[in-house]
Amino acid sequence: MATDIEHTPETDPRSVGLVEKQSVTLFHPPHELTLEGDKSLGPITIAYETYGQLNEARDNAIFICHALTGDAHVAGRRRPEDRKPGWWDAFVGPGKGIDTSKYFVICANVLGGCQGTTGPTSPNPATGAPYGINFPFLTIADIVRVHKALIDYLGIDRLLGVVGGSLGGMQVLEWAARYPDSIRSAVVLASGPRLSPQGIAFNAVGRRAIFTDPRFRDGDYYGQEDKPQFGLALARMIAHITYLSEKSIQMKFGRKLQHSDELTYDLQRETEFQIESYLHYQGKRFVERFDANSYLLLTRAMDYFDLEEAHGPMRESLARTDARFLVVSYTTDWLFPTGQSREIVSALLDARRDVTFLELDSPHGHDAFLIESELPMLHDVVSPFFDVTYASHARH
Amino acid sequence: MATDIEHTPETDPRSVGLVEKQSVTLFHPPHELTLEGDKSLGPITIAYETYGQLNEARDNAIFICHALTGDAHVAGRRRPEDRKPGWWDAFVGPGKGIDTSKYFVICANVLGGCQGTTGPTSPNPATGAPYGINFPFLTIADIVRVHKALIDYLGIDRLLGVVGGSLGGMQVLEWAARYPDSIRSAVVLASGPRLSPQGIAFNAVGRRAIFTDPRFRDGDYYGQEDKPQFGLALARMIAHITYLSEKSIQMKFGRKLQHSDELTYDLQRETEFQIESYLHYQGKRFVERFDANSYLLLTRAMDYFDLEEAHGPMRESLARTDARFLVVSYTTDWLFPTGQSREIVSALLDARRDVTFLELDSPHGHDAFLIESELPMLHDVVSPFFDVTYASHARH
Numbered sequence: 001m002a003t004d005i006e007h008t009p010e011t012d013p014r015s016v017g018l019v020e021k022q023s024v025t026l027f028h029p030p031h032e033l034t035l036e037g038d039k040s041l042g043p044i045t046i047a048y049e050t051y052g053q054l055n056e057a058r059d060n061a062i063f064i065c066h067a068l069t070g071d072a073h074v075a076g077r078r079r080p081e082d083r084k085p086g087w088w089d090a091f092v093g094p095g096k097g098i099d100t101s102k103y104f105v106i107c108a109n110v111l112g113g114c115q116g117t118t119g120p121t122s123p124n125p126a127t128g129a130p131y132g133i134n135f136p137f138l139t140i141a142d143i144v145r146v147h148k149a150l151i152d153y154l155g156i157d158r159l160l161g162v163v164g165g166s167l168g169g170m171q172v173l174e175w176a177a178r179y180p181d182s183i184r185s186a187v188v189l190a191s192g193p194r195l196s197p198q199g200i201a202f203n204a205v206g207r208r209a210i211f212t213d214p215r216f217r218d219g220d221y222y223g224q225e226d227k228p229q230f231g232l233a234l235a236r237m238i239a240h241i242t243y244l245s246e247k248s249i250q251m252k253f254g255r256k257l258q259h260s261d262e263l264t265y266d267l268q269r270e271t272e273f274q275i276e277s278y279l280h281y282q283g284k285r286f287v288e289r290f291d292a293n294s295y296l297l298l299t300r301a302m303d304y305f306d307l308e309e310a311h312g313p314m315r316e317s318l319a320r321t322d323a324r325f326l327v328v329s330y331t332t333d334w335l336f337p338t339g340q341s342r343e344i345v346s347a348l349l350d351a352r353r354d355v356t357f358l359e360l361d362s363p364h365g366h367d368a369f370l371i372e373s374e375l376p377m378l379h380d381v382v383s384p385f386f387d388v389t390y391a392s393h394a395r396h
Numbered sequence: 397m398a399t400d401i402e403h404t405p406e407t408d409p410r411s412v413g414l415v416e417k418q419s420v421t422l423f424h425p426p427h428e429l430t431l432e433g434d435k436s437l438g439p440i441t442i443a444y445e446t447y448g449q450l451n452e453a454r455d456n457a458i459f460i461c462h463a464l465t466g467d468a469h470v471a472g473r474r475r476p477e478d479r480k481p482g483w484w485d486a487f488v489g490p491g492k493g494i495d496t497s498k499y500f501v502i503c504a505n506v507l508g509g510c511q512g513t514t515g516p517t518s519p520n521p522a523t524g525a526p527y528g529i530n531f532p533f534l535t536i537a538d539i540v541r542v543h544k545a546l547i548d549y550l551g552i553d554r555l556l557g558v559v560g561g562s563l564g565g566m567q568v569l570e571w572a573a574r575y576p577d578s579i580r581s582a583v584v585l586a587s588g589p590r591l592s593p594q595g596i597a598f599n600a601v602g603r604r605a606i607f608t609d610p611r612f613r614d615g616d617y618y619g620q621e622d623k624p625q626f627g628l629a630l631a632r633m634i635a636h637i638t639y640l641s642e643k644s645i646q647m648k649f650g651r652k653l654q655h656s657d658e659l660t661y662d663l664q665r666e667t668e669f670q671i672e673s674y675l676h677y678q679g680k681r682f683v684e685r686f687d688a689n690s691y692l693l694l695t696r697a698m699d700y701f702d703l704e705e706a707h708g709p710m711r712e713s714l715a716r717t718d719a720r721f722l723v724v725s726y727t728t729d730w731l732f733p734t735g736q737s738r739e740i741v742s743a744l745l746d747a748r749r750d751v752t753f754l755e756l757d758s759p760h761g762h763d764a765f766l767i768e769s770e771l772p773m774l775h776d777v778v779s780p781f782f783d784v785t786y787a788s789h790a791r792h
Contacts, residue, residue: 204666275600
């Protein structure tokens with residue numbers, strides 16, 4: 001008879017176990033980073049985590065690019081009592097999709113974020129106060145340039161792979177176009193070479209919710225008792241709808257009521273339907289961990305990203321690397337529909353590059369690459385992909 | 397050589413010309429309307445317009461049910477100097493899709509609206525002040541019951557047809573189920589027997605934008621200098637995205653910039669992309685003509701509507717009328733996808749009712765039934781539909 005054994009982080013053989021937040025500060029003046037928007041920024045602290053062991057040849061490192069509101073804490077627990085592990089714990093660990101018993105895995109919080117890497121909550125060295133809205137405008141390219149500096153600092157010449165979903169997938173594409181010799185493979189999940197104008201529209205209304213919250217105070221809300229929580233929560237609620245699919249909302253909530261079987265006919269009850277209650281909960285949870293200025297910066301970076309505008313046609317820009325590509329889309333993802341992935345794949349085929357493409361069938365929309373029940377499907381593709389990449393390199 | 401002749405409203409033979417806003421007050425105490433939420437409301441003033449002539453047999457009347465933010469002003473101009481005609485002027489007039497040279501056309505502003513029919517901006521007889529947030533909760537059924545009272549008042553026993561799109565289509569379905577003997581035909585455009593939970597989600601975030609605007613003042617903002625314009629505009633911007641389609645946004649705006657060919661790298665510029673500028677413009681225009689409390693009430697009525705919950709299976713509730721049905725959906729409508737129309741059609745077929753169904757190919761999403769370029773297609777279906785309905789009745 002099978003028994004469920006509850007593993008503590010330390011004893012679960014499929015967990016990376018207890019992990020440590022690391023950080024390094026680079027781009028010290030006068031070697032500041034000149035951003036795409038022409039302003040310079042430095043020093044830049046980069047918060048990151050690593051799992052597994054870098055081998056002697058230093059050729060088994062995989063860099064994970066996190067999505068819009070993710071962070072460096074991918075797997076394991078920082079403290080034994082943590083209720084939840086990192087955001088991709090089900091996919092990263094010994095024997096998992098990204099196997100930490102074979103590979104050295106790195107993830108860093110993005111530039112402009114709010115989880116340890118320099119961002120608007122960090123003190124501006126010129127004033128000692130948080131940058132706030134004065135944090136310089138940044139792009140996906142700037143994010144990737146900072147990550148590349150981290151990889152250089154870690155003494156890794158060439159990554160076995162870069163992998164990321166959504167905004168993380170944009171970083172992967174930028175990485176391939178900008179540093180073609182620094183990667184052996186690239187995994188792009190639920191992403192595309194640019195955000196659709198519909199996606200820009202949703203980001204715009206989300207930012208609008210923040211800008212019009214009076215507690216936003218033109219971005220200068222640090223140290224204030226009340227922050228633009230309503231605006232930020234609303235932005236998240238709007239965005240969250242685009243991460244789901246009509247089908248997944250229908251399956252999970254339908255038109256079910258939250259509090260009773262009877263309609264209340266009360267206009268001021270905001271959580272009458274379960275889907276409303278769920279969105280409110282998501283908004284509330286989000287503001288506990290995220291910063292409004294970071295949200296503004298990173299959604300704008302997402303809007304601005306346009307691989308072909310920056311690097312020319314993909315069949316040329318992606319031809320500069322001999323990395324193997326894995327491109328994955330999801331059937332019900334309407335933020336980055338499969339057509340976006342096909343464009344990448346088609347350009348790689350034109351460039352006679354090694355590319356594997358899968359459209360995975362899932363009801364879970366854009367978020368499918370983060371949903372535990374969908375990960376076995378992804379495991380079966382990603383795991384052999386890295387193994388073959390590693391083996392084919394080792395044979396040379 | 398063809399010359400463009402500019403027609404004034406009075407001389408354009410295809411326009412209904414100058415029109416007058418009419419109104420009648422019904423449900424005088426003690427004959428108040430008992431609403432579905434059990435509160436009673438009266439007196440109720442109904443603002444409406446009519447076009448064409450009611451014939452002697454009083455059997456050529458068509459009632460138009462307007463959508464969420466529409467009003468009774470369907471066609472023509474109220475004053476010669478009006479820059480714009482009514483919202484469906486391209487479809488309603490002599491020789492148009494709904495031919496006012498043959499039919500007597502009526503449209504009334506909905507209960508709870510803000511264009512002349514009793515709603516939250518109307519004075520509460522108990523206090524003399526506007527109802528505001530104390531306006532009683534209302535449903536689609538309540539809206540239809542008020543419209544039916546108007547038809548009775550006009551001395552019309554049986555309508556040749558009721559027609560409506562989106563929230564108007566819900567009213568048409570409710571009308572058919574509630575007053576089966578009062579209609580000879582029903583035209584349901586871009587609608588369905590209930591709003592999807594995804595639609596509820598979008599309505600919820602829109603209402604949230606209003607509720608969290610400090611100028612909303614719990615709905616008591618009348619007479620105040622500043623109204624919840626930011627919240628209402630934001631609600632409209634969010635909703636407007638759902639009225640378009642990914643394709644139409646791509647076609648009309650793509651990723652084109654609004655002000656220059658160069659990105660500005662300015663986080664506080666909210667209208668960098670054309671799609672952003674367009675949404676801001678839509679929000680700004682909307683708050684000039686619409687009331688926040690009305691928006692709350694009517695979106696909630698839309699959420700609540702569930703034809704089968706209220707009247708039982710459609711194959712039974714819609715079998716009670718012998719009206720002919722015309723059901724139209726649009727290929728790129730994702731707020732009311734074609735599946736919703738198919739459900740209605742399938743129930744009508746089960747009930748052996750006379751139904752015509754068309755999925756029209758259009759890039760314009762949910763709003764297609766309002767877009768001038770898409771109306772010739774609709775004309776070719778609706779015009780013969782009413783002619784045949786009228787002729788088949790006349791033969792009896």
